[in-house]
Amino acid sequence: MGILSCEVIIIMQLIFDSKTTPKQYYQCGYEYSFPKPHTCLHPDCKIPVPPRPHGYYIRNVITLGFNGRILIRRYYCKYCGHTFSYLPSFCLPYFQYSLVTIFLALLWHYLNLIPLLKVLTSRLQWQRQHLQFYRRRFKANLKFIKAVLRQMMPQVILPKEDDIKKEARKVLIIVKTGFGQIQAFSTRFFTQSNNTFMASRKLA
Numbered sequence: 001m002g003i004l005s006c007e008v009i010i011i012m013q014l015i016f017d018s019k020t021t022p023k024q025y026y027q028c029g030y031e032y033s034f035p036k037p038h039t040c041l042h043p044d045c046k047i048p049v050p051p052r053p054h055g056y057y058i059r060n061v062i063t064l065g066f067n068g069r070i071l072i073r074r075y076y077c078k079y080c081g082h083t084f085s086y087l088p089s090f091c092l093p094y095f096q097y098s099l100v101t102i103f104l105a106l107l108w109h110y111l112n113l114i115p116l117l118k119v120l121t122s123r124l125q126w127q128r129q130h131l132q133f134y135r136r137r138f139k140a141n142l143k144f145i146k147a148v149l150r151q152m153m154p155q156v157i158l159p160k161e162d163d164i165k166k167e168a169r170k171v172l173i174i175v176k177t178g179f180g181q182i183q184a185f186s187t188r189f190f191t192q193s194n195n196t197f198m199a200s201r202k203l204a
């Protein structure tokens with residue numbers, strides 16, 4: 001199988017619960033135990049025939065203690081013609097920085113844990129614009145996130161929309177306390193909504 005690093009076609013990106021750190025995943029390389037889907041992964045197809053492995057592409061992932069390029073497995077369904085890629089759950093589609101760094105940046109900002117946020121920002125060499133971008137995206141998605149949380153946790157008491165900072169803080173606390181690991185939340189959220197909680201809603 002060759003490595004295709006430049007994509008000109010739109011590939012549907014899915015997320016699987018990888019249970020490994022980025023570094024462990026990277027070190028496994030081609031030996032990683034990539035998921036073996038039993039059915040087509042496209043929501044409009046779902047034919048119960050395993051899509052065939054279809055090479056790899058490479059993407060960056062940057063997190064605390066690791067900065068490297070990892071292999072992403074691709075699959076192809078010959079029945080619907082779609083190509084898929086399966087991202088490990090420490091990644092967010094279209095983001096180079098790992099899920100946990102983005103989540104902590106949001107959590108620590110909205111909980112006002114500024115010293116922690118400063119350490120994170122400094123270690124990742126983030127500019128102010130990084131943080132502003134993550135916050136803007138999260139705030140823009142709050143309504144969507146709350147709607148999906150309502151589906152995943154029917155009993156949950158969601159914050160009102162009177163003050164967006166308070167609303168953001170409460171939603172982050174619900175995520176932190178309700179799911180423990182951010183990877184577990186992100187993967188379940190994706191399964192529930194076919195999207196990530198930090199996706200551009202313009203693309204949705």
Ligand SMILES: [Zn+2]
Binds near residue numbers: 040042080082
């Ligand atoms: Zn298909």
